[in-house]
Amino acid sequence: MKIRNRLWLDLGEVGSLLTNFGCHQDHAVGLLMTILRNAHIEIALASTRSIFSKRQLLRKFKRVDMLIMSVLSINYPFAVKCAKLFKKVNPDGIVIVGGLHASVAIDEMVSVKQFDYICRGPGENILIDLVTKPDKFGRVIEGTGAKAMADWPDIDRTLWPKPAINIPGMMNTWPLEKYTIEEPPSATILTSRVCPWQCAFCNESSYIANMVRKPVELVIKELNDIDRRFGPLNSVIIHDSNFFQNPKWIRKWIEKYPKLANSKWPYWAAARTDTIRRWPDLFVMLLKETNLRTISLGLESGSDNVLKILNKECTEEDNDFAIDLINRTGDEMLTRGHEPPRIYANIIFAIPGETKDDARKTVAMLKRIRRVRPSVSYFAPYPGSILGYQLIAEGKSLMTQNGYHRYPGTETLKGIDYKFYDKLLLDLPNYQSPKGTKRLARRMAKSIFSRILGDLQ
């Protein structure tokens, strides 16, 4: 079969790209689209995040021979519905899927007959062959990826989907991004890929082997190029699962970033409390010298028992140590007239085995942080994670193929007193629960989307 028209369908949070109100992008889509563009393979892009109606989606599918989607567990229901819709329009068309869900829940993917080719694992090294000569492959393909991040091309950010409507007076950051955690426009980047720890709630390590980290100079060069081409940038979001690892790399970052970057942009990056405790001087230097403004800290819980259930390999003592160190350093920076770092506190509640006292200890821990923004999830048994696989096997998961969410308000496990947790959230410092217009907007977006794809169920 000769492939004439290929379409990459970006799957993302419903309504997040209808307007220029917010703009978040998917690095997998950007990287893979860039690889195809560099190989002179023509491919169009559409996004479920920026369509208003099913008719609009159908129009995008017209005269398309090949649909490609990168599927996360959270997007899996959308992917199934979109593939069904595509096949209604193009019964002979080809659907290629990959992404994390293909690696962690292959049986689920194989059961969808509309998925013609399913790529497990990283796909960047086989993508060109797969989209040009799909008939050379079997239905389930073991993908291969790059060994080092330096082997990847810099993402051409103009290949990312655009907001459907620009509201006058509201900042349009595209192709830069707009988050509430740092001042927009922001550039998102990755410096490392795949966290080497094995937390029981996370499925990352079962997906891709570790890759060699991107050299510091290349990270700074990419940021400078983005700033020159699309800037001026106001902040950087480093999307690494764990930025504060590998002291040698961090020392180089501390030395080079302030000198070589076009500006010492404030940035957001993730850390674990055990590594902060292991290298405290290095961490303080990072805070003071490089403008690490927001630390996305994987605290998860204030209870040793729960940290063990999560296989976090951190302790209450580690968490307290990191909190005290960041509080103290922040106070010192404030005294000297510098903006202090704040903690974006990642917390998981509703964990199987967590007692009410454990949960209260977590709240008490959060209250000890002087500058905090809690980011709260309810435990979700994702396939691919150690605890997720086990709880699914025990028949305790309430997550279904139609809903893989971990937002508070969603019940994901049997035997959990969710009402207790819903109430507990009200006691958290600076917790922003979705309310008022935001809640209404979210409901409207959900309603629009369910109307778009609802009749496919």
Added chain:
Amino acid sequence: MKIQRNKSSIYLFKMTNDKFKLAYGITPEEALSILGLRLTAEEMNLIVRDKYRRIKSKDLVNYVDRLG
């Protein structure tokens, strides 16, 4: 201050119903005690405590159908 720690491992315990139970900890004994934090005594009794093997996280997917 340098904190050195032993790494946690993943263990697959045999169960009396021919299924397997995933657990994790620094030792198999610790892995069992962590399981005990969330399972009932009845559920724990199904685990054969001295029949286990260590596995890697990337191999988890190969055992999914045999978990219980």
